[in-house]
Amino acid sequence: MVTGEPREVSPREAEVLAGLAEHLTNAQIAHRLQISIRTVESHVSSLLRKYGVANRAALVALSGHQPSPSARPGHVEGIPVSHTSFIGRRQERQEALAALTHAAPVCLVGPGGVGKTRLAAVLAQAASASFPAGGAFIDLTPVGEGFVLRTVADALGLAERPPQPLESVVAERLALGRSLLVLDNCEHRLDEVGDLVERLRSDCPQAGILIASRERPGLPGERVITVPPLAGEAETLFLDRARAIDPGFAAEPAVIAEVCARLDGLPLAIELAASRVAVLGIDALRVGLQDRLRLLSGARGRPPRHRSLRAVIGWSYDLLEEEERALLRRLAVFAGGFDLAAATALMPDTPPSATADVIGRLADKSLLGVVGGGRWRLLETIRAFAADRLADSGETEETLQLRLRWAAGTAATLESRLDGNWAPRFDLVADDLRATLADTPAVPDRQAHRLARSLGHLTFARRFHREAIGHYLAAADRARDAADGHQDLLNAAATAVSIADGPLAFRLLVRAADQVEPVDQVEHVGYAEAAGLRAATLASALVVTHRYRGAHDRDPMSEHLPALIDKASIAAAPADSRTAALVAIARAWDQDGLELACSAVEAARECGDVIVLLSALDVLTRAYARAGRMRAVQRICQERLTLIEHLPAHEPSAAAEIVDTFHSAARAELCVGDLPAALAVADRAQREDPIGEHPYLSIPKTIRPLALSGRFPEVFQQAPAMWEAWHQAGSPRSAWMSTAISAAALAHGLAGTGEFDLWRSRALEMARMEDAASSPVLAPFAAFVDARVAVHTRAHHQAAALVERAFAPFAVRWYEAYARAAGAELAVVAGLPEAAERLAAAMPYAEQNGWAAACLARTRGILHGDRDALAEAVERWTSIDARFERACTLRLLPGRKP
Secondary structure: OOOOOOOOOOHHHHHHHHHHHOOOOHHHHHHHHOOOHHHHHHHHHHHHHHHOOOOHHHHHHHHOOOOOHHHOOOOOEOOOOOOOOOOOOHHHHHHHHHHOOOOOOEEEEOOOOOOHHHHHHHHHHHHHHHOOOOEEEEEOOOOOOOOHHHHHHHHOOOOOEOOEOHHHHHHHHHOOOOOEEEEEOOHHHHHHHHHHHHHHHHHOOOOEEEEEEOOOOOOOOOEEEEOOOOOOHHHHHHHHHHHHHOOOOOOOHHHHHHHHHHOOOOHHHHHHHHHHHHHHHHHHHHHHHHHHHHHHOOOOOOOHHHHHHHHHHHHHHHOOOHHHHHHHHHHOOOOOOEEHHHHHHHOOOOOHHHHHHHHHHHHHOOOOEEOOOOEEEOOHHHHHHHHHHHHHHOOHHHHHHHHHHHHHHHHHHHHOOOOOOOHHHHHHHHHHHHHHHHOOOOOOOHHHHHHHHHHHHHHHHOOOHHHHHHHHHHHHHHOOOHHHHHHHHHHHHHHHHHOOOHHHHHHHHHHHHHHOOOOOOOOOOOHHHHHHHHHHHHHHHHHHHHHOOOHHHOOHHHHHHHHHHHHHHHHOOOOOHHHHHHHHHHHHHHHOOHHHHHHHHHHHHHHOOHHHHHHHHHHHHHHHHHOOOHHHHHHHHHHHHHHHHHOOOOOHHHHHHHHHHHHHHHHHHHHOOOHHHHHHHHHHHHHHOOOOOOOOOOOHHHHHHHHHHOOHHHHHHHHHHHHHHHHHOOOOOOHHHHHHHHHHHHHHHHHOOOOHHHHHHHHHHHHOOOOHHHOOOHHHHHHHHHHHHHHHHOOHHHHHHHHHHHOOOOOOOOOHHHHHHHHHHHHHHOOOOOHHHHHHHHHHHHHOOHHHHHHHHHHHHHHHOOHHHHHHHHHHHHHOOOHHHHHHHHOOOOOOOO
16 A cells, blocks of 8 residues: 655656556557567566555556546546537536536436537536546447447447456446546437446446436436526527627527527527528528428427427428438438448439538538538437438438448448558448448348448457457348358357357357258259358367367257268268368367377368468367477467468457467467567567457466566566456356466465465466366466475475375376476475485476476486586576576575576
């Protein structure tokens, strides 16, 4: 806990701290500052010591730095900028600002056009100084069903960190100090907004929440502030806006009061009327208003509070030329804004130049808002009016088809640019692409299928992974033939694999296989091709059950897959080398054995598909690992690292192999004791992993080699963050990850912090086991940790039992070399009778693991008093940067300089 000001922070440390506040990774900070990642790590460790905190989140919160430019005191990102004066609302402002000092959400409620958005913007600006962690102002108008949380995360600059729930990511951000979240135009998404606000109130009660809606959200404890039409300030508003167009405008106060009264004091109606008074004059304006009010008054099915506003918009609409009306009607289908190309797509018989001219005229008449960057947007009330006129015109179906064609073409164009700067353009049109797809029925349709598939690809590349799965499934529903639907399901399954959701991937692959199940006539055209697709897909499903699902959660159907694969393979086309390779890989996983794995790799090389080859090489690494040949595993993983260099990371199937390759390669380097190489793979993964930095899945790659290297402060920094994030994600079963927690226990045991037992128990909790020996993955690493700590702490009374554990047969042998070497050293230092035999039994592991070789050299030196062996150990520790072990060994060599 910080009790005073920290020691002086250097300019470079301040720059690193600013990067941490933006949630940048060490690699990203290093790239920004043009320094090495290791230098960044050093600065982070120094800052943790100076501030006396244990993790990055606490460091940022206590340092006074904020997460991003939008979080600076006095700045809330996204507040709408207005170039006109704000008039009135003094009472509402005072009430709202006072209410925001409390924890309850503040809700501005009133009819459309009453000025809730403008008032919310003024309040956000005035209150921002009271929210030092900043925040965001978010317009939910264009947001489709199910995307409120995604939109809020985007506005806060937050990315997905699967499998951690996105709402947890948002809550973490808003909990970093006092933040302000403004949600505008919520009426169409009240349920989603209510659920989100309730979660945020629970997880970050200090955050301020301001909601603007036509309808009261109905949240427990909400503070509702009704925003009524303007009273005395209405005339001031009308006069101010009219003089902005015609500085010489003048009219009798009573006449202006009459006009404002007939407009019901609604600011939008007043501003629209004032924009015409310079052209028509006040008298003509009064006459026009009288006509429109009479025309629209009493319209059935319309709320009374909307009738005057609709009269103003309707009158403005009637003043338009027919080409202006036609375009305005059709623009109603765009919820998130549009550019010239989008508008032109709705008017296929009108030249783009003419459409541009009409857009300019509509903007001049205040019926379009200029967003900037060549984009425009309809005010929501005007868009609703235009949508009604579109329905009345009988053009709705035609316009929706034109929008669908535009959306499919736009998405396909963006998809073709995935290797370039496509994301900013996608973000501008994403809401309308989503809305367009949502408006299509789940029936076969070429354009809808094209849009859904492209949108799946785009959202995957944008790292909206769960959303991407939904779009691929929507594509499958809209596919016109089984082959297209099959491919869409394969894409969805690959996306699930890439985010480590093996059970979902399995279900999708089984569904995909059923989609191409051939009819029972061998002479049927395409029978062999369909059988080949089915065999390949079922083979992929079987592989998923081994690669991405533990034995505890395998689907019962997986037991029947080998027989189904055999049946489909017999009927498949003989020349289908890719299917043959996939089937060979599945059999290698299912039946085990080095010979089968080698055959699978040979078949994969023959088919020429890099993705298939990467899968085959993975099963070969398992076969070599089971044989204890870790150097061979290392070589294969290095080949896999080379193969992924040119893969398109935005493709789900490629991304899944890239993610797995980084995981496997980091482990392989560790299993041969090459600690610098293991850290180098982890650093590369941080830069190139297509899924992005994850709060706990990415940390194990670094914690294990850091602990073995003796870089304990960095372990103490990262391990708590990993542990906390794992809990926040629901504490999923993570046996493979438990070795990282066990590595943290090693660091604490060797550093003597007193937390060895705590982290040792946490490793068991993560593995969901009562003892380490029951976990095939954790058993060898935990045996190593216990033996090594016992050597260091001289806990010789436990030596016999710990040595026995270290030399037990292990089902999973990744870390067996560490266990054997540490067990042999413990037997020697404890003086066990079988010490020499244990050392001899461990010696073969020196060939497979550099850490084990150094440890066994030290053990020989201790057993035989051999200074040369101890000196050899020092050199070996130095070569793998095992600093702590090197220091321990030097203490056994009196007179040898460190």
